[in-house]
Each structure stands twice: as C-alpha cells, then as structure tokens.
Amino acid sequence: MRYMLVGIAIAALLAGASQAQFGDSALSPPVITAAQRNEEITIKMFRLTTWLQEEGYGGVLINQYRNFQWITGGADMQVVTASERGPVTLVITATGGRYFLCSNSEDLRMQNEELGALGYEGVAWPWYEGASDSETMARAVAGIAQGRPLASDFDTPLATNESEALRGLRLVLTQSEIEKYRWLGRQCAEACEKVCREIEPGMTEKQVQAMISSELMFRDIQPTVLLMASDERLFSYRHPIATDKPVEKYVQVNICAKKWGLVIAVTRYVHFGPLPGDLGRKLRGCAQVCGAYLGATREGNTAGDVIAAGQEAFAFVGWPDEWQMHHQGGAIAYEEREWTGYPGARMPIQANMAFAWNPTIQGAKVEDTVLLREDGVLENLTDTGNWPTIPVRVGDQVYNAPSILVR
Structure with missing residues (x-):
C-alpha cells in the first residue's frame, strides 16, 4: 500500500515550519540567507535537469547523502553515520519535478524540517511494507517516471547508476x-x-x-x-x-x-x-x-x-x-x-x-x-x-x- 502524503499546497503551508528551523537564514548557523540558499539550489537544479535532458533521462533517483545534501543546499537525512546511503530517496524529473520517497518513519520530519519549503512532494508508505529497493518503492517510482528511463546514484534495477556523472556536477562550487x-x-x-x-x-x-x-x-x-x-x-x-x-x-x-x-x-x-x-x-x-x-x-x-x-x-x-x-x-x-x-x-x-x-x-x-x-x-x-x-x-x-x- 502506498499513499501520496503531501502535495504542493500542503508544502506551501508547511514552509513556515521549515523556515522556523532556519530562522531568517537558509541554514543554521546563519552563514547564508534563505535567498542565497534558494539561488544555490536553482543553479544546481539547472545543472542537473540540463544534464538529464542531454542524456535522455526522464529523472534521477538520489539516495547518497552527499548528493542529497548537494542538491538540497544542505538538508539532512542522515540516520546511520557509517552508511553512504540514507532512508530517503529523492526523485527529480528532467522537467524539474521534485519528490521524496520514504517510509512513514521519516516523512513528517522531512516535510516539516528539511524538504517541504523546497517544493518537494512526499510519497510514503508504512515502514513494515519494505525497504528502499522494495516493490513498494518500485511502484512509487513508476508512478512518477511514467515509463521514462531514470538515472540514479546507487545500484538499483529501477535506474542506471550515474554516480560519476553526478560527481562531476557537484565539483564547481556556487x-x-x-x-x-x-x-x-x-x-x-x-x-x-x-x-x-x-x-x-x-x-x-x-x-x-x-x-x-x-x-x-x-x-x-x-x-x-x-x-x-x-x-x-x-x-x-x-x-x-x-x-x-x-x-x-x-x-x-x-x-x-x-x-x-x-x-x-x-x-x-x-x-x-x-x-x-x-x-x-x-x-x-x-x-x-x-x-x-x-x-x-x-x-x-x-x-x-x-x-x-x-x-x-x-x-x-x-x-x-x-x-x-x-x-x-x-x-x-x-x-x-x-x-x-x-x-x-x-x-x-x-x-x-x-x-x-x-x-x-x-x-x-x-x-x-x-x-x-x-x-x-x-x-x-x-x-x-x-x-x-x-x-x-x-x-x-x-x-x-x-x-x-x-x-
């Protein structure tokens, strides 16, 4: 069973909750402003979606901590510090659509504190229905991809691993x-x-x-x-x-x-x-x-x-x-x-x-x-x-x- 938890309207309502974490800044401590963070994300989204279109991909699955934090301008999903991958997978489409996939253990915090204010829609399922590469996630991804080929930053039958290409996108700093x-x-x-x-x-x-x-x-x-x-x-x-x-x-x-x-x-x-x-x-x-x-x-x-x-x-x-x-x-x-x-x-x-x-x-x-x-x-x-x-x-x-x- 899967269910769409959050839409764009709810994301807008929850933006205030997310900003409460950051105050008037994009991050804590206030090294940059919210506007600077949004500009950073816009630049990176342009790089990413341009690459997806040039390579013929309909979207990308992002599950490595490093790429998650890169594309979100510093959001955090890390639970197990010794792992390279986390409990939340981002799906970003070639046209700029933004989704996050996770179990119900993670979705509320992601929405309230990390991703809601950044325009992401959440797709979640009960934690007992499976892990990140389960049939549950496959159905969620299929609903977003609509048959288009996908890239990813990890090995999965759902997509082509393009970790090295994604590395190249993040090297030049904003x-x-x-x-x-x-x-x-x-x-x-x-x-x-x-x-x-x-x-x-x-x-x-x-x-x-x-x-x-x-x-x-x-x-x-x-x-x-x-x-x-x-x-x-x-x-x-x-x-x-x-x-x-x-x-x-x-x-x-x-x-x-x-x-x-x-x-x-x-x-x-x-x-x-x-x-x-x-x-x-x-x-x-x-x-x-x-x-x-x-x-x-x-x-x-x-x-x-x-x-x-x-x-x-x-x-x-x-x-x-x-x-x-x-x-x-x-x-x-x-x-x-x-x-x-x-x-x-x-x-x-x-x-x-x-x-x-x-x-x-x-x-x-x-x-x-x-x-x-x-x-x-x-x-x-x-x-x-x-x-x-x-x-x-x-x-x-x-x-x-x-x-x-x-x-």
Whole structure:
C-alpha cells in the first residue's frame, strides 16, 4: 500500500515550519540567507535537469547523502553515520519535478524540517511494507517516471547508476557554497589548533581523538576521518588510527569533517620540547612540495599536471620516492576526496573548485583545504592566522604552510 502524503499546497503551508528551523537564514548557523540558499539550489537544479535532458533521462533517483545534501543546499537525512546511503530517496524529473520517497518513519520530519519549503512532494508508505529497493518503492517510482528511463546514484534495477556523472556536477562550487566552506574551514582548523594547545603528555591517542571529536561536534560539525597518532607510530604508518598509547613528544591531529555535506580536510602537529632537526627538514620539504602542488593548481591544468609538479619538488627537496608512499590528495567538496590525483590523471582543474593536497615525508605531512577562485587566487580555507607557518612562494602568492606547534 502506498499513499501520496503531501502535495504542493500542503508544502506551501508547511514552509513556515521549515523556515522556523532556519530562522531568517537558509541554514543554521546563519552563514547564508534563505535567498542565497534558494539561488544555490536553482543553479544546481539547472545543472542537473540540463544534464538529464542531454542524456535522455526522464529523472534521477538520489539516495547518497552527499548528493542529497548537494542538491538540497544542505538538508539532512542522515540516520546511520557509517552508511553512504540514507532512508530517503529523492526523485527529480528532467522537467524539474521534485519528490521524496520514504517510509512513514521519516516523512513528517522531512516535510516539516528539511524538504517541504523546497517544493518537494512526499510519497510514503508504512515502514513494515519494505525497504528502499522494495516493490513498494518500485511502484512509487513508476508512478512518477511514467515509463521514462531514470538515472540514479546507487545500484538499483529501477535506474542506471550515474554516480560519476553526478560527481562531476557537484565539483564547481556556487557562491553560497563558498561562503559555507569559508566558515567550515575556519571552524575545523580552529578546532584542531585548540586541541593541539590542550594536549598534554601522558594523554592517550584515543583521548586526543575524543577531544577533537567533541570539539567538532560541539560546533555542530561531524568528523568523518580521525587519524590521531604520536611519536614513533607517526614515522611507521601513513594512516595511523588512535590507540591506547600515551603521548610522549610528538602528536598528529588529522581530520576530515563535514557540515551541510561539505567536507574539510586539515592536519596539524604539536611537539613537546625542541624540534629534532630532521623532523623540521621533513616538514619544510612537505611545505615545498605542497607549494608546488598549489602552483600547478590552476585552471586549464589537469590532476596529472599537479602530480608531476609535486614529483619534481619531491626530488628537489631530497625525497624523490616519497610520493609513492601515500596518496597526494586532490579535489574535495562533498566527499573526503572527490578524486585523487595520480600520474597522468586527466581530471581538469577548474575555477571555484576546492582542493586538499597532502604530501607526506615519513613522519610529516602538510594538509590544508584551499579554494581556487575565479580570479586565479588560491584561498586557504583552513588558515586561521593563529598558527606557526612556513612561508612558501606560489607564483604571485605566499602559501603559509602549517608548521609544527612547539610547546
């Protein structure tokens, strides 16, 4: 059994309830206005419907969190944090029709707090009638699609999986996404730097992990990657997860964290006592390589061009093979890396894309999230101005690479 819960008229009536959540802004905290959010969604809907029409699709099913948050300008349906997919599926038609499909466990909140004010009609069914790929959902989709072929962002017999094409649509950021990213980058960097100033020798790596998780969540930011490690473990492992080991002298705080679907990546280090000369040399080497990556991050280049610049820089600073020991980063937006650069990669560098390059040399890494603006300027979204830095010349700019905080 299925039933149409909400029509356009009811959506209009409930718009006030949805706006009560956001106040006079499109999102909380008020980083952008409701008008800016609506403009963002309009731009994205134009991109999406144009692509659907060009590819001959009648519509698209969206169930991945990242695409859900992208197309809605930051609405949230996440229940299980460890899953890539959620309990609500959007159906957007090539002519701009907007629907959401879910069980009756989700529909009222979606209508009142997330989607009602955005013009979506809800189609719901009793929770006990089946999961998202059940016959119940198939009937709901059929009623909307009217026999037209559909795209999707997940594997389903109802549609063709076009996840990679949808990724391409979300890489170039709108102006309101950039405003959200600026706020988020600073918040994430401030959280990491605050924790680095509060860590004490004798704390365990897991305690440090709890500290940064708490600091981020206190700011209503969800950590998605937590790589905390200390001392000798940092020289042995490129992706160290936290253990019960007590901190002695050297600690890494490395996170990815998201809000409104947008993801920031940042790494900071703290060292207790004088910095060993070799460690300082490694970090300066990473800073030089990151500067080379940023210098090649310009419109018209490819991911492969960026990696080639980094390979040359690794050789120049005396570690020619270190690029092979860990991925070097890449584009970032609604995924921790939308793509990762590698030799010969053809992914294009475009204006208004964000990047997180992360060169490593055993025991050291430099990682910030930057925006390539339309004017060609690289804007460091995770530079707080309150951290020791290593200045690196990048064309006409100076990249203040994060150094190690010595306490």
